[in-house]
Amino acid sequence: xxxxxxxxxxxxxxxxxxxxxxxxxxxxxxxxxxxxxxxxxxxxxxxxxxxxxxxxxxxxxxxxxxxxxxxxxxxxxxxxxxxxxxxxxxxxxxxxxxxxxxxxxxxxxxxxxxxxxxxxxxxxxxxxxxxxxxxxxxxxxxxxxxxxxxxxxxxxxxxxxxxxxxxxxxxxxxxxxxxxxxxxxxxxxxxxxxxxxxxxxxxxxxxxxxxxxxxxxxxxxxxxxxxxxxxxxxxxxxxxxxxxxxxxxxxxxxxxxxxxxxxxxxxxxxxxxxxxxxxxxxxxxxxxxxxxxxxxxxxxxxxxxxxxxxxxxxxxxxxxxxxxxxxxxxxxxxxxxxxxxxxxxxxxxxxxxxxxxxxxxxxxxxxxxxxxxxxxxxxxxxxxxxxxxxxxxxxxxxxxxxxxxxxxxxxxxxxxxxxxxxxxxxxxxxxxxxxxxxxxxxxxxxxxxxxxxxxxxxxxxxxxxxxxxxxxxxxxxxxxxxxxxxxxxxxxxxxxxxxxxxxxxxxxxxxxxxxxxxxxxxxxxxxxxxxxxxxxxxxxxxxxxxxxxxxxxxxxxxxxxxxxxxxxxxxxxxxxxxxxxxxxxxxxxxxxxxxxxxxxxxxxxxxxxxxxxxxxxxxxxxxxxxxxxxxxxxxxxxxxxxxxxxxxxxxxxxxxxxxxxxxxxxxxxxxxxxxxxxxxxxxxxxxxxxxxxxxxxxxxxxxxxxxxxxxxxxxxxxxxxxxxxxxxxxxxxx
Amino acid sequence: xxxxxxxxxxxxxxxxxxxxxxxxxxxxxxxxxxxxxxxxxxxxxxxxxxxxxxxxxxxxxxxxxxxxxxxxxxxxxxxxxxxxxxxxxxxxxxxxxxxxxxxxxxxxxxxxxxxxxxxxxxxxxxxxxxxxxxxxxxxxxxxxxxxxxxxxxxxxxxxxxxxxxxxxxxxxxxxxxxxxxxxxxxxx
Ligand code: FES
Ligand code: FES
Numbered sequence: 037x038x039x040x041x042x043x044x045x046x047x048x049x050x051x052x053x054x055x056x057x058x059x060x061x062x063x064x065x066x067x068x069x070x071x072x073x074x075x076x077x078x079x080x081x082x083x084x085x086x087x088x089x090x091x092x093x094x095x096x097x098x099x100x101x102x103x104x105x106x107x108x109x110x111x112x113x114x115x116x117x118x119x120x121x122x123x124x125x126x127x128x129x130x131x132x133x134x135x136x137x138x139x140x141x142x143x144x145x146x147x148x149x150x151x152x153x154x155x156x157x158x159x160x161x162x163x164x165x166x167x168x169x170x171x172x173x174x175x176x177x178x179x180x181x182x183x184x185x186x187x188x189x190x191x192x193x194x195x196x197x198x199x200x201x202x203x204x205x206x207x208x209x210x211x212x213x214x215x216x217x218x219x220x221x222x223x224x225x226x227x228x229x230x231x232x233x234x235x236x237x238x239x240x241x242x243x244x245x246x247x248x249x250x251x252x253x254x255x256x257x258x259x260x261x262x263x264x265x266x267x268x269x270x271x272x273x274x275x276x277x278x279x280x281x282x283x284x285x286x287x288x289x290x291x292x293x294x295x296x297x298x299x300x301x302x303x304x305x306x307x308x309x310x311x312x313x314x315x316x317x318x319x320x321x322x323x324x325x326x327x328x329x330x331x332x333x334x335x336x337x338x339x340x341x342x343x344x345x346x347x348x349x350x351x352x353x354x355x356x357x358x359x360x361x362x363x364x365x366x367x368x369x370x371x372x373x374x375x376x377x378x379x380x381x382x383x384x385x386x387x388x389x390x391x392x393x394x395x396x397x398x399x400x401x402x403x404x405x406x407x408x409x410x411x412x413x414x415x416x417x418x419x420x421x422x423x424x425x426x427x428x429x430x431x432x433x434x435x436x437x438x439x440x441x442x443x444x445x446x447x448x449x450x451x452x453x454x455x456x457x458x459x460x461x462x463x464x465x466x467x468x469x470x471x472x473x474x475x476x477x478x479x480x481x482x483x484x485x486x487x488x489x490x491x492x493x494x495x496x497x498x499x500x501x502x503x504x505x506x507x508x509x510x511x512x513x514x515x516x517x518x519x520x521x522x523x524x525x526x527x528x529x530x531x532x533x534x535x536x537x538x539x540x541x542x543x544x545x546x547x548x549x550x551x552x553x554x555x556x557x558x559x560x561x562x563x564x565x566x567x568x569x570x571x572x573x574x575x576x577x578x579x580x581x582x583x584x585x586x587x588x589x590x591x592x593x594x595x596x597x598x599x600x601x602x603x604x605x606x607x608x609x610x611x612x613x614x615x616x617x618x619x620x621x622x623x624x625x626x627x628x629x630x631x632x633x634x635x636x637x638x639x640x641x642x643x644x645x646x647x648x649x650x651x652x653x654x655x656x657x658x659x660x661x662x663x664x665x666x667x668x669x670x671x672x673x674x675x676x677x678x679x680x681x682x683x684x685x686x687x688x689x690x691x692x693x694x695x696x697x698x699x700x701x702x703x704x705x706x707x708x709x710x711x712x713x714x715x716x717x718x719x720x721x722x723x724x725x726x727x728x729x730x731x732x733x734x735x736x737x738x739x740x741x742x743x744x745x746x747x748x749x750x751x752x753x754x755x756x757x758x759x760x761x762x763x764x765x766x767x768x769x770x
Numbered sequence: 771x772x773x774x775x776x777x778x779x780x781x782x783x784x785x786x787x788x789x790x791x792x793x794x795x796x797x798x799x800x801x802x803x804x805x806x807x808x809x810x811x812x813x814x815x816x817x818x819x820x821x822x823x824x825x826x827x828x829x830x831x832x833x834x835x836x837x838x839x840x841x842x843x844x845x846x847x848x849x850x851x852x853x854x855x856x857x858x859x860x861x862x863x864x865x866x867x868x869x870x871x872x873x874x875x876x877x878x879x880x881x882x883x884x885x886x887x888x889x890x891x892x893x894x895x896x897x898x899x900x901x902x903x904x905x906x907x908x909x910x911x912x913x914x915x916x917x918x919x920x921x922x923x924x925x926x927x928x929x930x931x932x933x934x935x936x937x938x939x940x941x942x943x944x945x946x947x948x949x950x951x952x953x954x955x956x957x958x
Contacts, residue, residue, distance in 0.1 A: 264895070265898055268898060268900055272891040272894040272899070273879070273882060273884050273887070274877065276903050280841070283838065289833055313821075330833075401938060402938060404843075450902070451902060453902045453904060453939060485846070675944070679939050679940040704845075704846050706848050709848075709936075710936060711942070713932040716940065
């Protein structure tokens, strides 16, 4: 039976375990369970450890990587809420990779705990995240699942831990647990006795945690309020340690050059390079080279000076070639038809709408270039890697150097942006392989920006063909076909590459979406909001085209269709209408567009106002309304929404990776730029909490950004952009 | 070589027209015997390093001295992650060779530590600006220079001064708010 099936049948119990100088609390599990990464071996009762209380205070061990999304803060708040401690009393550590830290939401267990009706949208979401979990290994920070994953478990751990401390104090004082109270990390009795959790830790370790009920949201002190982020002080003082900042005594600095045509290496000549300043070692990696030097820049200069002959690409070599391949793929088999309502083939009277959309390859271009540090010896390896999937990164790095996974420790520092890129294992593998060349010497392998941009796992390009019919102002039929390369390694029907189009809450009576797959041979991967980042643009642009064909106001047209399916989504659109004082009219020189995408369980509507300055078009303003169900930390939710929109807008305006001779033509930010201070619009964000369950927040801000802008540009110019990036069609200020 | 003031430099596609040429232009052949001893003052502390003259200040700070608050983002003056001050001027440390450092260097570590925050860093904290945080040292150093020159910047002044500093997480709205707040606090 699959691992998903096994885990789905488990129930969570809270347990405790004695540790040196204190106690650990976590999820208690039985025999077949994964090994506990934090307590000594031989202990049958395996704990999924989340909280340590010892002489150092209260420490939260989070399996979630902090890549900017604020997860360390919100997970700390989830625990602190029930534990009755202040956020400032909690230290947050990122735990080691361990099977015990599986991501329950990604494992297809999304949202088991809230009383909502599983509508088709939620169901689709579950199927999707389950697939993602299979691919990336189960300890993963991505797919906007962190809050779904932690929402119940972290509060349960907090509550059980609190009650265990009360029990310990009750035993010590000969009182009843029910008569004791807790606050700020301390148990108090009505007669004035007090004991801190730290003082009670040893006694608590001997107790079985009592069963607890969770507090209702109206009793929350911390959740629902913006908290100071636990990582902020370090990030404004330059003291936050990213992967690139790892310092280990005696370390050397390396860089790599791998084939930009993504195949093998024929030969290289490093005779000049060996003599260059600071160079310690040239490493033949077989499929590329590494230079180990006394500093990173010297390593990069030397690597650049090596003459390398690369094997040709195993793919078609040019951008046009890839798009031809995609177009031909429509003649092949349908891979998935995840939505088929009514009968789109029946023949309709009315106005037909037809559009074909083209989306390019995109790079992630995280601010921190790919890197990792490794210390290899013949028996073991320690690797420091900003990984979104530390478990698979550890296993993969171990395999790359021929060690058993248990012999490898992987430490996750802060991630300088991830957006899906750091779910890959390539940068950890390379660092491990480089370190193997100098056993006993810690080596940091940092990619140049050029290497990073030209060796990404890109968002795949896609083509979409959409047909629709409007009759008397109503959408009666929508029939969409989408083709791209899959980012999932799955057999059979794959809904991921049509996500964002088949799963939209639109009450169109005849509604079909079909997905097709092409094998392009270029490495592609998860890119913030994944399929929804592509199909959000396609689907919503097409809805806008249908609205205009129907002679309807685009916002009212959407609202009417969404209202039939999903009330919280309709409220999001209504809220946007009020925020923007939407009239459907704009003065000359101003354009407005609206877009809506339901992704990762969160409906998001965005509106954009563009302005023709006479000197190029400026994106003046962006309004966002979103409903993640619970806004556990409104400040973080807001930041993720506007940050997600900026990420989407950057790509929509100027993001494009192109190929010539099998190589990516973009090298660095000057040829793959993004929004900056002067081009980012002003934002107005409104967060709603009508959805009955908790949705993701790191990704849903991205999909509606591109169509909102394209629709605004149509309003301004009358030109419909069906190809991204928009800079190809419009004179946008960059 | 003329010091590169980040206040003026904007490395955008119009500046670096040919990516391959720009990539190759930073290729400099170095010989082992090329090392020279350099004395630097960083945040008031003096350091001596033995290095080829061409090594950029960024890598001297990060790899040689071990001060990692200053970040590497692009190496071609296009992102601002490596911004530091030399004699009060904001510069891209990836573009200043160690031999050309003409004065005292101030990095993010010198602007204020967790227990000695500058007004500007405190405004960043109050506005909860950082997301991943990787670009923020550079953003703060650039903003510090802006406020040193202009105690009450308009939105347009902020656009002009900050547009060389990329943030892939998109923290721009809060950077803007933090600069305005810091300007107010400094004036008060
Ligand atoms: S690293 Fe110096 S500007 Fe990007
Ligand atoms: S905060 Fe992540 S790049 Fe700016």
